[in-house]
Amino acid sequence: MGDQQFGIGADMLRYVADEIKRTHDLGVEMAVVVGGGNIFRGVKASSLGMERTSADHMGMLATVINSLALQDALEKTGIQTRVQSAISMHEVAEPYILRRALRHLEKGRVVIFAAGTGNPYFTTDTAAVLRAQEIHAEVLLKATKVDGLYDADPALQADAEFIESISYMEVLERQLKVMDMTAISLAMDNDLPLVVFNLKEAGNIIGVARGERIGTLIGN
Missing domain, CATH: 3.40.1160.10 (Acetylglutamate kinase-like)
Known part of the structure; x- marks a missing residue:
């Protein structure tokens, strides 16, 4: 979001991509989990009366938008990047498959895990810890x-x-x-x-x- 009140800040997006690239260039295998609060926050929406499961699914979709934006920014720096989504959407992202994610990391690609865990009632923080455990970070x-x-x-x-x-x-x-x-x-x-x-x-x-x-x- 950067200094904006909503949406994706282009300067912040480029900055984050550059910071990841600097570390990636050391030979570090990196995976990223991005939240979606700059676009939609499921917990906040549910507090306003929206059904929690629907709100959380909308929040997960917001993380996919951010993940695709980060993927584009990373690839502009020359890093091969793959987005894996916990919610199937084959036209825009790979499905989350652990062995495929590990293979991408071995090949020096940055993997972005989108859509949280794919389940409502779990935060992006929990998704990050779960994915970190699965890839043995x-x-x-x-x-x-x-x-x-x-x-x-x-x-x-x-x-x-x-x-x-x-x-x-x-x-x-x-x-x-x-x-x-x-x-x-x-x-x-x-x-x-x-x-x-x-x-x-x-x-x-x-x-x-x-x-x-x-x-x-x-x-x-």
């Missing part, structure tokens, strides 16, 4: 608007303290709103490290790939 990066995890909302409280590292259980117990509880629990059950970082700070993605301490590390 070493780490999951959670892109945000702030430097990492704080003990309070830094936009509302000036004295909010930055958290450099924290356990899954502490995130759950303190109900820190970095990801939904289902996603955190799934990551904890499978010992998947999570790094929460500021997407708008150039070099953060490649920094994590190089082993630098960027953002907040969530683990055991």
Whole structure:
């Protein structure tokens, strides 16, 4: 969305593609999960009276639009990219097939997982953790608007303290709103490290790939 109130910001799209390319050029195998809140947010729509399942399916379709936009931007940088959708739509994206996704990654392609898990009532965060587990990712990066995890909302409280590292259980117990509880629990059950970082700070993605301490590390 960038600085816009709605839709896809062209400058932000190019920026994200460039950040992914810089990391991909190191030889890192990368998969991406994109949300759809810039277009449609299922939970918000359901709170206004829309049936939750219909609202969530609309949200999933919004992620497909974003995924196709990111695919186009990535391919303009010279990276071969494949979009795999959890909802079948063969004319615009491949169906999600794990072995095919792994093969794409082995061949140096960036894989974008669209349409969440394909099921209502599950967030994009949960879809990201699920896909990360399935492809045996070493780490999951959670892109945000702030430097990492704080003990309070830094936009509302000036004295909010930055958290450099924290356990899954502490995130759950303190109900820190970095990801939904289902996603955190799934990551904890499978010992998947999570790094929460500021997407708008150039070099953060490649920094994590190089082993630098960027953002907040969530683990055991």
